Amino acid sequence: MQEPQTVAAAEDMSILEAIRAALFAEMARDERVLVFGMDVGTLGGVFRVTQGLQQHFGGDRVFDTPLAEGAIVGASVGLAIGGMIPVPEIQFLGFTYQAFHQIGPQLARFRSRSRGRYPMPVTIRAPDGGGVRTPEFHADAVESQFTQTPGIKIVCPAFPDDARNMLSMAIRDPDPVLFVEPQRLYRTVRGPVTVRDDPLPFGRARIVRQGSDVTLIAWSAAVHLCLTAASELQSAGISASVLDLRTLVPLDVAGLVQAVTSTGRAVVVHEAPLTGGFGAEISATLHEEAFLSLDSPVIRVGGRDVPYPPGALEDAFLPTVPRIVSAARKAVEG
Amino acid sequence: MTQQPIEAGAVDSTVTRDARLGADGVASGDAPMSREQVLEAYRLMLQSQAIDDLAIKLQRLKRVGLYAPVQGQEAAVVGSALALDPRRDWLVPASREQPAMIRHGLPLVNFFAGYMGRLDSAGIPEGVKLLPRQQAIAAQLPHAAGLAWAMKLRKERAAVMVYCGDGASSEGDFHESLNLAGVMHVPLVVVVINNQYAISTPFHKQTAAQSLASRAIGYGMPGIAVDGNDLFAVYAASDDAVRRALDGGGPTLIECRTYRVGFHNTSDNPNDYREQEEVSAALADDPTTRVERYVLAQGLLSPGAMAQLKVEIRAELDAVQRSVADLPRPEADFIFQNVYDVLPARTEQQRAETVKEDRR
Structure with missing residues (x-):
């Protein structure tokens, strides 16, 4: 089981390990952080990204949901209003087709449509991309569709260091983030990861x-x-x-x-x-x-x-x- | 009306009390509400009628963009909302629950400011446990399920009440969120205002089922269908459901069977799709008239005091709408407010351009 990464020394990690480390660190840092979605609890996710989280943080903070992408995201809106910091996983970005309304028109604009009363500190994690011979809809790289629904940030790391630090930033961000994980690279790209306490803001190429x-x-x-x-x-x-x-x-x-x-x-x-x-x-x-x-x-x-x-x-x-x-x-x- | 006769009582008999207020204004069974509560309900129902009248007038004068009247649904909306404690519970509206929103703490000024385009004043004040009106049908249901889930996780003793219509029951969000609420066993009360129409589409074209309450069985929660024009029946069912939610008993589905007497909204002409006899029948069973008869028969108000109350309510609303009309209109760059915590550089540039263009 992966333990929380709190040290600042560079460590060699895969993208998958870096994402898991960020989840451990943010859940340890803030007890309002919840991780949920299809198969993320007992199984640890179909890619095992969330492996060990439920054992470590318990079933109230890491849990499996019914198979319903719209409800996973829609419930995140309500959980955020209720004071939580939801980090839902959508099993594949191509499955967001069934949650498009709750992500774009609802989650992304809830701060605006509530005139600032309800900001949405929600991070949706979803893997995407081809090259791994997945079945239909599992590879669709639809992230740019959400550039047409202002209010949500779209974060697409390609390296372990960015995956680690940008996921922490996303979870701490007061606005919603769609965090796109390159499934082909989960285990194939490794690199040094340095945890930064105060990482650069989003929007720096x-x-x-x-x-x-x-x-x-x-x-x-x-x-x-x-x-x-x-x-x-x-x-x-x-x-x-x-x-x-x-x-x-x-x-x-x-x-x-x-x-x-x-x-x-x-x-x-x-x-x-x-x-x-x-x-x-x-x-x-x-x-x-x-x-x-x-x-x-x-x-x-x-x-x-x-x-x-x-x-x-x-x-x-x-x-x-x-x-x-x-x-x-x-x-x-x- | 094309609906089936209402089977008084419940789909699940464990969840109802026998409390009725008939069309003649005579109560039977338990009296679920105190005299004060009845008067509060009556006042809210009168205020709802007065808001409908005023908002429609303002829309015709082009001071309000679009308005969806509550007319005919007052008992369903008020009776359910009165079961909540606004300091403790959350209210998640659809888009035709005006008296519920006001009763839950939305100030009248903010309410009218929203309809009259004074957006700087239209927000929900801090501390008021209310979500904005929802224009996307059924989209508020998963929000409410999540909010109730948060209450459960935080071990806060609070219920969440969410509204939707009969049309919303056909949406995927309805099924997904009620299923989730059932699985997570959250303190949620789903109030379906079955007003027989989704714009022009009648209930029998919305579903082949006779009852929406019966769907609760499929979600593992109690369901109850009540006469939505009966203030006491609606209140009793809602009160039971809220208590169950607070006591850890999970969610409840309540179907209030009523009738949308008014148009869908100010752009709609119902004469294009329904017969006047149907509307006349509904008008003859006005839910506010039922309460009015009860109030008079019980001596809760004298005829004189009742007339005075109606004048006061309308005068108050008129004063509010005048004060809202005097509020400044929002600046053009209002559209950039509250989109993000910090605007991205490119959006900030657009904001600056908008300010410049607005000043030209």
Whole structure:
């Protein structure tokens, strides 16, 4: 069982372990924090992210709920009004389709619709993304749909250190947060985690690789595709930066503009279908804010505009390293 | 009316007292309310009628945007809300429970400010255990279940009462939240105001079931159907349910069978979908008239005092609406208030633009 992480020394962890450590730490820090959802208690979650929490904190604070995403989120609104800090898990982000109304129009705007009387310190955790051959709806990367329901922050870590610190920030945030966990990376990406008492606020993108010819922009699992693509581009003589947005809401417009201005070229990568995806928002923002610094049009690499396919064919749908490399070469070489 | 005759009493006979106030104003069975409570109920019902009249007038004068009258449902709304202690319990409205919200502590000024667009004054004051009106049908039900769950987890002795209509009973949120409330055994009272219509859709097109109260069986909680025009029956069922909630007995579903005499809201014309005979029949059984007859017969008020009360209620409302009309209208950047604790940089920029445009 994972014990609370309270020491500040760097420790090597997987993303999954980092998330679990953050849950342990925040539950220990504040007894109002509740963790609940389908199968999160006795089982410890289908990915075992919440393993050990119920044994440690008891069945009143960590519990299984009926199978009903709308009620899990809707009840979180009421629990927050009643003075609790709910951290519900939606088993897969693709299952938020059935909770969309309670997340967007209700949870996200409850502070506003109650004229400030009821802020919503709720963090919804949900894994998403492809590459693990899941059944239908389990991979859908629908996070950007919630950028159209202002009031909720959208946090998409790609590294263990961010997962650990940003989940703590999310749980302490007085506003609701959709915390998207890259399921493909849960156990495959490891890295040093340093617990920071006073982490940076949300809305700071981070350059995770420095380059001079083109900036690859991504969040969540796609950041790692971009890092691999950047290594391949390096051997072809192209120096690529990789910018990890980390949060879609708030969006770090200044950081985005700065990262692209330094190279003059940009490729934005996401797993959601291309049309209407958040890549369009990034591209439009860059054309509005940094047009004169661009040497070539911003190129988007997204999922195909089709329903997410069965696992056997998901590589035909997803953005891949070759597609990113090819887009970057087009941006640089024309 | 197309509804089935009301089976007086309960789907589950363990949860009711035999308390009735008939259409003739004669009580039978136990008298569940004290004289003071009856007078409080009567006053709230009269005030509800007066608010309907005033708000509809203001809407026609374009001073109120849209209004959904309570007319015909006063006993169901007031009788249930009176079972709560506003200092202890929570009230979660749908969008047609005006007298319940006021009785629970929403000041009349704030109430009218909401309808009249004076948004700076329209909030729910700190300490008033009330949620905002809910326009998305049934969406308030999981909120109420969660709130009741919080009361249970915090070991606070408090009940949560939530309202919805017959149309809401078809929504997924209705099923999901009643199921959750049953499993978690939370102190929740669900009051379904079955007014026979969801805008134009009659009850028999909403469900093939004869009863909404009977759904409680499927959620493992007591359910009771009452004559929603009977103040005593509604109060007795609600009082039982609140006591059960406070005593750790879990949730209850109450179906109040009544009739929406007025239009759905000020944009609706019910003559397009229902016959006048049906409305006339409902008007002949007005719930406030029942109480009025009882009040007179019991000598709780003299005819003179009753007439005076009606004048006072209307004068008070008129004074409130005049004072609200004098309140400043919100600035354009009000829309940015309370969206986040701290606005994101880009939204802050939009706020600044909005202020600039507004001053032009």
